[in-house]
Every structure is written in C-alpha cells, then in structure tokens.
Amino acid sequence: MRGHLCTASRVDTECETDSDSETMRCISCKEYYSRCDAGTCKECYEEASDTEEELKREIEDLKAKVAFLRFWSPLDLHITHRSPAGPCFTDVVLIASSDDGLIGTPSVPVPAHKAVLVSRSPVFKAMLENEMEESRSGTIKISDVSYDALRSFVNYLYTAEACLDEQMACDLLVLAEKYEVKHLKAYCEKFLVSKLNWDNSVMSYAFAHQHNAKHMLETALSLITDNMDKLTKRKEYIELVEEDPRLVVEIYEAYLSKQVNTAAHKDSSSMKP
Amino acid sequence: MRGHLCTASRVDTECETDSDSETMRCISCKEYYSRCDAGTCKECYEEASDTEEELKREIEDLKAKVAFLRFWSPLDLHITHRSPAGPCFTDVVLIASSDDGLIGTPSVPVPAHKAVLVSRSPVFKAMLENEMEESRSGTIKISDVSYDALRSFVNYLYTAEACLDEQMACDLLVLAEKYEVKHLKAYCEKFLVSKLNWDNSVMSYAFAHQHNAKHMLETALSLITDNMDKLTKRKEYIELVEEDPRLVVEIYEAYLSKQVNTAAHKDSSSMKP
Incomplete structure (x- = not known):
C-alpha cells in the first residue's frame, strides 16, 4: 500500500486529481501517488480498460465454443x-x-x-x-x-x-507422444514443468529426454546445472550413469557451456568501466 | 494526439517522468500530459499490463483447445x-x-x-x-x-x-431453433443484430418473433419505436397488419410503454432543481 504523500494542499476544482500540488489520485486503485510514480494518462487508462473488457468477452466466447465442441x-x-x-x-x-x-x-x-x-x-x-x-x-x-x-x-x-497428478501426467504424456496428440502432450508437459524441483530433476530430465519433451528437458537441465555441487551424490545420478551415460555427458556439456557463457559475460562486463 | 504542454523545465533526475513541473510522460503512449489528464499510478499500470498478458495467454490456450476439439x-x-x-x-x-x-x-x-x-x-x-x-x-x-x-x-x-450472409444466418437460425443447437442460434442472432437497420427492422422483428430470438426482437423493436412517425408508410408494416396483427399490437404497446417511461423520467427530473 502506498502512503499519502500530501505535504501541502491547494484547491483545484478543474482537475479530478487530488488538489495537492505534488500528488495525484490513481483512477484505478484510488491511492495517492507522486509524480515519480506516475503511470499512464487518463486516455491510455480508458483504452486499457476497454481492451481488458474486449479480451474478457473474447474469453467468454471461446469458452462457449469449447463447451459446444x-x-x-x-x-x-x-x-x-x-x-x-x-x-x-x-x-x-x-x-x-x-x-x-x-x-x-x-x-x-x-x-x-x-x-x-x-x-x-x-x-x-x-x-x-x-x-x-x-x-x-x-x-x-x-x-x-x-x-x-x-x-x-x-x-x-x-x-x-484431464485430472492430473504427476504419475497420470507422465502416463498421458507417453500416450500422447506415441499417438501424436500434440495438445495433450503440451498439456502434460506444462503440468510436469510446474512440478519440477531439485528432488525430481534428474528423473524428469531422463524422462523428458526419452519422450522428447523439449521444454521440460531444458527446465530440468537448468535446475541440474544450477546445483552441480550436489549432483554426484544423488542416487538417481548414479543410476543414470549406469543406465544411460550419454545423458550424463549431456548434463556436463550443458554445464560447461553455461560456465563458458558466464565467463564470457563477466569478461565483457569487466571491459566496461 | 495530445500536444506538448511544457511551459517550463526543471531537472529532476530522480523521476522518470518528464522534468517539467506541470507535465508528465505517459508510460503507455509516451505523450506528455498534465495533472488534469492523469490516469493511473505506475504500480497499477504494471498490474494492468500483467493482467492483459495473462488474458492474452488464456485466449491462446482456449484457441488451441478449440482447434483440438x-x-x-x-x-x-x-x-x-x-x-x-x-x-x-x-x-x-x-x-x-x-x-x-x-x-x-x-x-x-x-x-x-x-x-x-x-x-x-x-x-x-x-x-x-x-x-x-x-x-x-x-x-x-x-x-x-x-x-x-x-x-x-x-x-x-x-x-x-459458419460463413454467414443475412440469408444464411436466417436459414441457420431456423435450423438451430428447430434442433435446439443453442450455440449456433446465438451465433446467428448476434450476426443478424449487427446487420439490423431501419430498412430491415420490421421484417427482422417478425422473424425474431417467429423464431424466439429475444435479443434480436428487442433490438428491432427499439429501432421501430424510435421511428414511429415513419412506420405506417412502410410496405412491410402494411403486410404485417394483414398477416399478423397481434405483432403490430405489440409494437404499439412497446411504443406506449416507452412514452410512459420517458414521461415519468422527465417528471422526476423536473422535480429536482
């Protein structure tokens, strides 16, 4: 919540803004703000409100279409x-x-x-x-x-x-991949990405690799390469080295490439004053 | 386009707003505006932008769902x-x-x-x-x-x-009514309402009555009662009196009720100073 910034007051009947010379009242949240925190002009605010209404109407129409189809x-x-x-x-x-x-x-x-x-x-x-x-x-x-x-x-x-939990999302993703149901595959992948964490990252990485889930693969890989110091102690890592060492190689390659990029970024930053 | 309102200038490096003491720059349209035309604070502008992005994402998702279904x-x-x-x-x-x-x-x-x-x-x-x-x-x-x-x-x-013109919209509305396909009926009715004008109003009114298209009926009726002075000369009116006089009675009833309402409104307005 933004506090009142009024320091002085002046009557200004022409404007709907607050009469204080340094603060205005936001049309949207009704709070006072100073010039530093100014956002849009009134015209743009009204346009944005209209746009929002239009988008909401479009959503209603689309929902009705989905219900029909x-x-x-x-x-x-x-x-x-x-x-x-x-x-x-x-x-x-x-x-x-x-x-x-x-x-x-x-x-x-x-x-x-x-x-x-x-x-x-x-x-x-x-x-x-x-x-x-x-x-x-x-x-x-x-x-x-x-x-x-x-x-x-x-x-x-x-x-x-579909009503998803992690197991069902994996099962359906496999079926969606096999029968080329793209919409379902994207739906499951989105769900699984939202559930990604350090604990399931190695399993998810391997799963995403096997079933060609690119977005999930990248997210899992990024999680792993951010925690390389902890990686080699993990049971799933040791298993992956056994079962599919090429996937482990890809993790190291991604890590290396990340390090090189970070170093290059640092170098170029340090060149500038 | 809003003109520049700058009258004086003052350097104010803390603010991203224009440094003139009486004008600010709109984050959205980048034009200058005075305090009188102030819309939202920056926080609300950012929230509104986020909302718009979210709504657009929802629309994309729904469109993909429609394409799938x-x-x-x-x-x-x-x-x-x-x-x-x-x-x-x-x-x-x-x-x-x-x-x-x-x-x-x-x-x-x-x-x-x-x-x-x-x-x-x-x-x-x-x-x-x-x-x-x-x-x-x-x-x-x-x-x-x-x-x-x-x-x-x-x-x-x-x-x-469906690819609609007025004839097709009428034909499909009749079928939608007969086979109770609500989504199609609403779709045709919306199209026909958008095409309503004084020339087709009497025909549309009779059609809407016959096929139970409430929104179309109301819009046509409102168009007709706004033009009562020209109504009785119309060929379609004379035909309607012949074919279905009850519908003509309903027009007059609607007109009368509108007059009474307008009079009541005027009375109550004139009561106030």
Whole structure:
C-alpha cells in the first residue's frame, strides 16, 4: 500500500486529481501517488480498460465454443446409459494390455468412436483408415498402460480435459507422444514443468529426454546445472550413469557451456568501466 | 494526439517522468500530459499490463483447445477422400427435402456421424437414441431447407464455424431453433443484430418473433419505436397488419410503454432543481 504523500494542499476544482500540488489520485486503485510514480494518462487508462473488457468477452466466447465442441465422452455416457455400445454409437474399443500378458485381471474395454480417434490422432488415423487389423476387428490394443491411464487418454480426446497428478501426467504424456496428440502432450508437459524441483530433476530430465519433451528437458537441465555441487551424490545420478551415460555427458556439456557463457559475460562486463 | 504542454523545465533526475513541473510522460503512449489528464499510478499500470498478458495467454490456450476439439467435418473430408461413407466412418445421412416434393432436383445427401449429431442437439439425440425411423434407416430428412443451408448446418456441428450472409444466418437460425443447437442460434442472432437497420427492422422483428430470438426482437423493436412517425408508410408494416396483427399490437404497446417511461423520467427530473 502506498502512503499519502500530501505535504501541502491547494484547491483545484478543474482537475479530478487530488488538489495537492505534488500528488495525484490513481483512477484505478484510488491511492495517492507522486509524480515519480506516475503511470499512464487518463486516455491510455480508458483504452486499457476497454481492451481488458474486449479480451474478457473474447474469453467468454471461446469458452462457449469449447463447451459446444467438447464431446460427451462415451465414458461419461457409460454412467447414464444402459449399454455401452448401444446409444453412444461407438464403433471401436481400446484395451489396455500389459506385455507380459500374465499378471492382472483382463482389462475392461474402453469404448470410442473411430471418427473421434481419427480426428485427434494421426496414428489412429493411419491405423483405422488403412484397413489394418484394428480397423477390421474394431479393437485397438494399447500396450504398457494402465486401465485408468487409457480411460483418461480416451476421455481427453473427447473433452480436452484431464485430472492430473504427476504419475497420470507422465502416463498421458507417453500416450500422447506415441499417438501424436500434440495438445495433450503440451498439456502434460506444462503440468510436469510446474512440478519440477531439485528432488525430481534428474528423473524428469531422463524422462523428458526419452519422450522428447523439449521444454521440460531444458527446465530440468537448468535446475541440474544450477546445483552441480550436489549432483554426484544423488542416487538417481548414479543410476543414470549406469543406465544411460550419454545423458550424463549431456548434463556436463550443458554445464560447461553455461560456465563458458558466464565467463564470457563477466569478461565483457569487466571491459566496461 | 495530445500536444506538448511544457511551459517550463526543471531537472529532476530522480523521476522518470518528464522534468517539467506541470507535465508528465505517459508510460503507455509516451505523450506528455498534465495533472488534469492523469490516469493511473505506475504500480497499477504494471498490474494492468500483467493482467492483459495473462488474458492474452488464456485466449491462446482456449484457441488451441478449440482447434483440438474442432472436428474434421465429413464435408471437408469429402474433398480429400475417395468415398464419403468409407474412411470417415459416417453412419447417417441428412437429406434436404422440400415439402412439395415436386420442384427441384433431388438433394445430395450430407453424411454425418450419429455421435456428433447426438452430442450437439437434444432433438437429434431423442431421434437417434430412441430407435425411431431415422435411426433405423440411417437417413434424416430435413424439410424446407436448401442443400447449402443444410451443409452449413452440419458443418457447424463439427466445427462451430459458419460463413454467414443475412440469408444464411436466417436459414441457420431456423435450423438451430428447430434442433435446439443453442450455440449456433446465438451465433446467428448476434450476426443478424449487427446487420439490423431501419430498412430491415420490421421484417427482422417478425422473424425474431417467429423464431424466439429475444435479443434480436428487442433490438428491432427499439429501432421501430424510435421511428414511429415513419412506420405506417412502410410496405412491410402494411403486410404485417394483414398477416399478423397481434405483432403490430405489440409494437404499439412497446411504443406506449416507452412514452410512459420517458414521461415519468422527465417528471422526476423536473422535480429536482
């Protein structure tokens, strides 16, 4: 909160600004400010207010459009309808299958529409339009995924919405990468970047590398190279050296390049008086 | 453009504002202004800029969501694909039919997905989920509509987009009303309201009445009651008296109520000194 800066007062009925000769009253926050803290003129304030209103209207319009285009997921309908395949007109099912094919109960099929899958994923498009096995049988097997993740994945294709925790975001990012659903991949990556910290940075770095998540990779790498002194003691680091030493090399290369840049910056700064 | 108001100058290195004692420089438009034209303080300007940035980011996110949820219309696919019913997985066709059933060439069927129709319109939902004739035959006849309007209607259900002129907006509003597609109805109504003028006001009023377009009705009515002196000479007015005199009564009632309100307002104003 800005304090009152009035030191003297003078009556000035023409202006709506405060009558003190050195302070004015902000149209927006109604606080007094001195000339040093002056922001905009009235005209620009009014323009900015109009712009804000316009942007808010545009947001409302877009939200209505999203609500209209958002599909009822056959999974929602599941709850309210009698039979999964009947009134939803689904024409394909997806089944989560683990590679071992031994452990666990058989997965519940997730019903869907070919038209929706084809519309959201170039991989499903190629699969279903080219009379492959999946198109003929009406069954798509998705390996190495839990039923919950598959269900969320299909739901996202209909609604552009998902309820994420870190595990689910990783699972969905993997599926999004595999089926080329860019919008979902960006959504998961954004979530994971927001959850990045020193504790999960090495794991996240490796994960981002494996699944081609560029923004997450850069953020994790930057976190790691800022804490190099602590790195080599970490369990995840030792494991990474074992499992994928090339990724460790990339960390050192990034660190080196950062040091060189910082040194160059310092040099050029010290050249100036 | 605001002119320079400088009258004297004083060096004031602490402030970023112009050093003249009576003028400041607007952070936004970089013009000089006097205390009378002061808008916001710097803090509020910065907050407003941040808000604008945030709103713009939200708009970008929503646009990406719309692009993701927007369906490929089977009509778009028509152009790029070999057969309409094949790779699009459409399971229903809509046919424009005129009631007389005699004039004109038979309409080209418009292919669609039951799942999309059901998702966008409660009327299609009831029709297709309840094993009615349309569901069994996979053919929905739409009466009193041109092929072009039907095509645009179906396209809108997939994309939330339509290319409007006044005729098309009227045709689509009628279809939207009939099939309870609220989003499309609002879209057409907004367009038609933007095109309202004295020349089309009586027609628009009657149209809005017939199709329950409340906002359009009010705007047209307000236009008409503002021009009552010219109303009775209009051809459309004379026709409306013939065809639907109750609508004409409503015009007079609205006019009367406006007069009463204006008089009451004048009275209460004249009471004050």
